[in-house]
Amino acid sequence: MNHQPSTIGAAITARGLGKSYRVRGHAPPTLFGSVSSLVRRQPYETFWALRDVDFDVRKGQTVGVVGPNGSGKSSTLGLVAGTITPTVGEVRTEGRISSLLELGAGFHPDLSGRENVFLNGSILGIPREDIKKRFDHIVDFAGLHEFIDMPVKHYSSGMYVRLGFAVAVEMDPDILLIDEVLSVGDIAFQLKCLDRIRDFQRRGKTLLFVSHALQTVEEFCDEVYLVHGGRLVEKGEPSEVILQYIRRYMGEGGYLYTQEFGSREAEFVDVKLLNESGSDSGLFTAGGKMTVEIRYKAHKRLEKPVFGFSLKTGNGYYIYGTNTQIMNVPIDAIEGEGVMRLDLSPLKLLQGNFFLSLSMHSWDHATQYHRREDWYPFAVKNPTDAHGILEVDCTWEHLGGTANDR
Amino acid sequence: MGERESGGIWLPFPLSPFPPFSFLCIDMITLFQTIRSHRELVANLVSRELKSRYKSSALGLLWSLLTPLFMAVIYVFFLRLLARGVPLEQIVIGVFAWQFTVNSVNSGMSAITGNSNLVKKVFFPRVLLPVSVTLANLVNFLLSLIVQFVIIGIMLVMKGQFISGWVWAMPLLILYHTMFNLTLALLLSSANVYFRDTQHLVGVFLSAWFFLSPVMYDLGLLHTFAGPDSLIAGIYMLNPLSGIITGYRILTLPGMACPFNGWAAAGFIWPLVLFMISLKVFKHAQKNFADML
Numbered sequence: 001m002n003h004q005p006s007t008i009g010a011a012i013t014a015r016g017l018g019k020s021y022r023v024r025g026h027a028p029p030t031l032f033g034s035v036s037s038l039v040r041r042q043p044y045e046t047f048w049a050l051r052d053v054d055f056d057v058r059k060g061q062t063v064g065v066v067g068p069n070g071s072g073k074s075s076t077l078g079l080v081a082g083t084i085t086p087t088v089g090e091v092r093t094e095g096r097i098s099s100l101l102e103l104g105a106g107f108h109p110d111l112s113g114r115e116n117v118f119l120n121g122s123i124l125g126i127p128r129e130d131i132k133k134r135f136d137h138i139v140d141f142a143g144l145h146e147f148i149d150m151p152v153k154h155y156s157s158g159m160y161v162r163l164g165f166a167v168a169v170e171m172d173p174d175i176l177l178i179d180e181v182l183s184v185g186d187i188a189f190q191l192k193c194l195d196r197i198r199d200f201q202r203r204g205k206t207l208l209f210v211s212h213a214l215q216t217v218e219e220f221c222d223e224v225y226l227v228h229g230g231r232l233v234e235k236g237e238p239s240e241v242i243l244q245y246i247r248r249y250m251g252e253g254g255y256l257y258t259q260e261f262g263s264r265e266a267e268f269v270d271v272k273l274l275n276e277s278g279s280d281s282g283l284f285t286a287g288g289k290m291t292v293e294i295r296y297k298a299h300k301r302l303e304k305p306v307f308g309f310s311l312k313t314g315n316g317y318y319i320y321g322t323n324t325q326i327m328n329v330p331i332d333a334i335e336g337e338g339v340m341r342l343d344l345s346p347l348k349l350l351q352g353n354f355f356l357s358l359s360m361h362s363w364d365h366a367t368q369y370h371r372r373e374d375w376y377p378f379a380v381k382n383p384t385d386a387h388g389i390l391e392v393d394c395t396w397e398h399l400g401g402t403a404n405d406r
Numbered sequence: 407m408g409e410r411e412s413g414g415i416w417l418p419f420p421l422s423p424f425p426p427f428s429f430l431c432i433d434m435i436t437l438f439q440t441i442r443s444h445r446e447l448v449a450n451l452v453s454r455e456l457k458s459r460y461k462s463s464a465l466g467l468l469w470s471l472l473t474p475l476f477m478a479v480i481y482v483f484f485l486r487l488l489a490r491g492v493p494l495e496q497i498v499i500g501v502f503a504w505q506f507t508v509n510s511v512n513s514g515m516s517a518i519t520g521n522s523n524l525v526k527k528v529f530f531p532r533v534l535l536p537v538s539v540t541l542a543n544l545v546n547f548l549l550s551l552i553v554q555f556v557i558i559g560i561m562l563v564m565k566g567q568f569i570s571g572w573v574w575a576m577p578l579l580i581l582y583h584t585m586f587n588l589t590l591a592l593l594l595s596s597a598n599v600y601f602r603d604t605q606h607l608v609g610v611f612l613s614a615w616f617f618l619s620p621v622m623y624d625l626g627l628l629h630t631f632a633g634p635d636s637l638i639a640g641i642y643m644l645n646p647l648s649g650i651i652t653g654y655r656i657l658t659l660p661g662m663a664c665p666f667n668g669w670a671a672a673g674f675i676w677p678l679v680l681f682m683i684s685l686k687v688f689k690h691a692q693k694n695f696a697d698m699l
Contacts, residue, residue, distance in 0.1 A: 021697060078696065082529035085693040099528065106524050108454050110461040119454055122447040123528055151461075 011175055011206035012057040012080055016089035019050045019075055049075045050230045053089070059174075062207040064221035066214065066242060068249050072230040073210045077177050080208060095174025095206070098124055103164030109153035113144060113163055116152055120167045134170050141192070142166040162189055169196050176200060179210045194220075214242050214314030215389070218352050239379040242314065242353050243282050246377035262370035266298040266305065266334060266360050273356065273378050282378040286391060289345040290378075294358065296370075301335040304363040309342055312374060313389055314353035325363065348391045351382035433685035440531045447530065451538035455513070456545060470546040471553045474498075474505045481622040492623050495558050496655055500621040502554050503651045506547040507587055508612060513539045514591025515598050515605055522699040532692045533685075536591040544584050558658060572657045579653045586646055586677045592684040596691035599698050619647040624655065625665050640669035646677045 023045040050072040057063050065073045078084035079091050081099045106123040107116045117138055121131040131138075139148050142162040152160060169176075178197075197220065200207060211217050217224060217238065224241040226234040228249060234241050272280050276289040284290050294307070308323030324331060356378065359371040441448055460466040478501040482494050517535040518525060525532060555569070562568060598604040620628065625648075632638040642648055649670050656662045 078526075081527075083526055083696045085696075097529070106528065108458050110458045111454060115454075115457070119450045122450045123524065123530055125447075125530070128446050 009059050010056040011059045012093050014053055014055050014091045017053040017086055017091055018088040020046045020048045020087045023047045048230045053232045057206055059206055060204040062201055062221045064209045064217035064224045065227060066217055066224060066245050067227035071227045073227050074179055077179050077210055081177055093175060097175045098168055098171045098173035099177035100168050103161045107152050110151055112151055113148040117167055124171045126171050138166045138170050175206045177208050214353050218242055239381055243379040259373040262368045264370060266296055266302055266369040268370055269297050270295040273376055284347055284378060284380045286350045286380055286382050287346050290347045292342040294340040297337045298334040301333055303333045305331055305334050306361050306363055307340055308359045310357045312355045349380045350388050350391050351380055352389050353379050437685060444534055448534055448538050452542045455539055455542035471550050474501045474550060477501050495561055495659055496624050497622055498554055498557060499654050499658055500651050502550050503654050504621045506543060509543045510540050510587035511590050515594040515608060517591060517595040518599050518695055526696045526699055532695060533688060536595045540588045540591045567660050570658055570660045576657045583650050585681055589681045589684045592688045596688050599695055618645055620651050625652055643669040644673045646673055649673050
């Protein structure tokens with residue numbers, strides 16, 4: 001094998017990777033259908049689920065794949081896992097692969113949890129002896145002690161997935177493929193899973209990660225690939241690529257869950273999110289400057305309007321919201337064009353992707369003039385070593401201890 | 407899960423100086439190596455197949471014996487009504503062997519389509535699915551053979567006879583029969599992915615095949631219609647099951663005539679070729695399994 005310099009130390013290498021499907025309607029394949037199409041020489045359409053994709057994932061790297069639905073994320077993972085055969089190009093992997101593509105895929109409903117653990121383990125390629133040794137550990141992790149000898153068809157969907165996850169991570173793979181499975185189970189189990197994934201990272205394993213939970217991708221990944229329309233559009237630093245993604249495909253007029261409504265008696269005309277260099281790039285630094293310049297136009301005189309804003313994380317969690325009424329900044333009236341400035345400096349947000357929503361409404365909340373929900377995405381980079389999405393004011397003080405006495 | 411495609415296979419001997427033969431054989435060797443390196447998975451899949459088949463039934467594995475027995479009783483009853491005396495032992499042997507093939511066809515057909523989420527989501531050699539379904543049916547068949555020997559032994563003793571001295575050769579016949587069933591499972595499992603009509607076609611085909619095979623009659627009955635050396639009797643022997651079922655009878659019952667001729671030899675050899683072809687077909691077909699399911 002002739003290793004090109006770029007592939008040294010690569011866990012996953014893809015070159016010119018492409019996968020196409022013949023589009024042939026929704027009917028399942030039938031003998032009659034294929035004979036008749038042969039006779040009639042129907043031209044079929046080719047749909048490229050993925051095309052011209054090149055990438056190298058280094059050993060120990062965690063890479064996130066983001067993109068809108070149907071953009072080719074899952075195909076990418078399927079090709080790496082080997083379940084899908086590429087139409088063109090090749091993908092090479094080094095080391096044992098385990099995929100959390102669909103948890104409990106090999107489970108048989110009539111068999112007990114115990115039998116399924118062994119079955120699923122052997123499908124994933126774990127020697128029986130190893131499963132025996134780790135069996136208690138698996139059951140512990142899944143938290144299914146009293147149910148392990150029950151047929152899995154009586155399990156709740158959460159129990160099912162928990163057992164599947166426990167087996168898959170117990171395989172101790174070199175490469176772990178994760179497809180949107182971390183949103184399963186209850187909160188306690190999700191936290192356990194994330195812990196497990198951090199543990200994987202610490203042990204230098206390679207992770208390829210597909211998720212719509214942008215905050216999680218941002219938090220875990222060293223690099224993010226943006227896929228759109230079957231092409232690898234962008235790759236690089238997580239917060240920047242995710243911002244690109246949001247701006248290009250989810251933001252204004254995109255298919256993100258954005259909403260715009262109101263009576264339009266007054267409208268937002270132009271909104272700029274400015275950082276300390278005065279640029280509208282949408283990239284901010286924690287603790288730095290952030291000002292929002294809101295140009296509006298009121299089509300008639302409006303008495304005592306209220307301006308409001310709110311912030312959400314990339315995952316859609318509501319963080320903060322306030323308005324000029326709450327903060328007691330009354331505006332007598334607006335008419336025609338004007339500018340409103342919202343200053344968020346020093347920025348208390350720490351790290352990740354966020355959405356800004358803006359609104360204008362009447363003093364008594366009876367009329368919503370204009371509201372743009374989740375309309376303005378931006379990313380915050382964290383220059384500190386602290387973690388999280390928010391900076392919290394705090395001080396430490398050592399009030400003395402036994403060490404002082406000696 | 408390391409080897410995607412076993413590229414170079416080392417063999418301690420040259421395969422064959424005849425290239426088409428080695429071309430066909432290479433898949434067979436790959437198959438055996440795949441099964442060997444995935445023994446645990448095969449064992450688990452076989453036991454899953456057996457357990458799931460009988461898990462929620464009260465009589466469990468007994469059904470694999472009861473079904474062919476009931477069938478044999480029904481055939482004997484109706485054949486007696488028609489006043490065609492075919493010995494009960496022959497029908498029992500015929501029905502048990504026929505059941506092995508029918509079960510392999512029916513469960514082999516859905517070996518891939520019935521495991522679609524597994525095939526779509528996890529990478530492992532797909533060929534193990536039809537293989538383990540066939541092996542599960544083999545286990546079933548071996549269990550039923552025990553019962554068959556007890557029944558036939560009792561019947562023979564009542565007649566003052568004893569089981570044929572050729573019975574030691576039966577494992578070879580079972581191996582051949584299993585290989586033939588695996589061939590069908592390989593072909594039908596992949597065909598069913600591409601054409602879902604397969605299951606309906608197979609249903610019709612099976613009922614015709616049942617009457618064209620010596621299940622509820624023997625070759626002697628056939629020869630009353632068409633002489634042993636006639637063309638029809640010859641073509642009849644091209645059906646692999648004619649040879650297989652007759653083979654079981656010869657190896658079990660004493661004093662059976664051995665009606666094998668050139669036609670029977672051809673009927674014995676072409677399934678071997680078909681087996682190798684079916685491996686090629688499956689290997690080619692599996693590339694698109696995940697897309698078609």
